[in-house]
């Protein structure tokens with residue numbers, strides 16, 4: 621795996637100042653959390669942060685006890701939402717080692733998000749080092765039960781105290797970590813999705829392709845509507861015509877056709893999922909081609925009716941692959957809520973998780989060891 625951004629000589633590593641958490645969880649307390657971690661509720665003992673300023677660049681790299689961040693009330697992130705984030709996982713392999721999946725892609729996407737949000741670009745070397753630094757102090761928080769992981773959440777925000785509207789000249793980058801249990805308990809059950817036709821998630825030229833809190837802010841109200849209709853997630857259509865499939869609030873969508881090929885909705889306002897990119901590679905390895913283009917919502921409905929579309933699934937780091945059983949909306953229903961998960965959906969999911977957990981050869985060089 622290439623961890624440099626350019627062909628230039630690699631950047632010298634940062635010199636992190638480490639302050640140990642004197643109130644760290646006891647091994648017994650930690651094991652109790654790891655036995656039943658849920659998702660995003662419990663956090664490890666430490667966090668990483670690096671400061672950035674327009675004059676000084678990246679500086680003051682630290683590992684500190686996990687805890688509240690002190691911010692000026694005028695910090696521009698609180699007013700104008702200049703913020704981006706990433707999400708990836710650390711996996712415990714059977715030999716005890718700790719690995720992560722394609723962190724170079726998360727680093728590159730964080731930089732792409734930074735460009736769109738007028739934030740500074742964190743070099744890949746620093747991004748990967750920040751993960752290693754956190755694992756060096758909190759590695760014991762990576763659980764070992766099947767399908768569990770330590771979810772890593774790097775994020776960056778504008779902390780300059782300034783109410784004028786412009787890109788901030790002072791920025792903070794952090795990494796926090798949260799143990800994550802198996803996403804599906806008692807078998808993988810297809811989910812029901814709400815077709816959102818009143819609200820959009822992102823528009824042409826907007827923030828859709830950036831991993832930023834604003835897109836999630838736009839999704840919270842539709843998400844409540846989806847929940848009120850008994851749905852786990854909502855599907856967005858393009859903002860201009862309300863015709864083409866975009867994605868779910870936090871997951872991309874993929875279809876499987878009768879001939880075994882994948883059909884993948886394309887749009888400039890879809891967040892480019894690293895799981896989706898990996899799914900396409902795994903599918904190709906298994907002999908399945910993919911067509912990536914605009915897909916109208918009617919094509920899904922007609923494809924299911926005619927038997928042309930035989931499986932649908934959502935993909936993202938948190939759940940890896942989630943089969944979609946049914947789509948319901950104001951106007952129509954697609955699919956059957958009781959249908960089992962599709963066979964290719966499950967096969968791709970198995971291959972991907974086997975690579976992530978070291979149960980299958982990593983032929984693409986996707987895994988990176990963090991604890992050596």
Ligand SMILES: *Cc1c(COP(=O)(O)O)cnc(C)c1O
Nearest residue numbers: 870871872891893894895936937
């Ligand atoms: C993070 C995210 C995804 C999934 O991306 P992965 O890299 O696969 O985790 C999909 N959609 C949105 C809106 C996201 O924020």
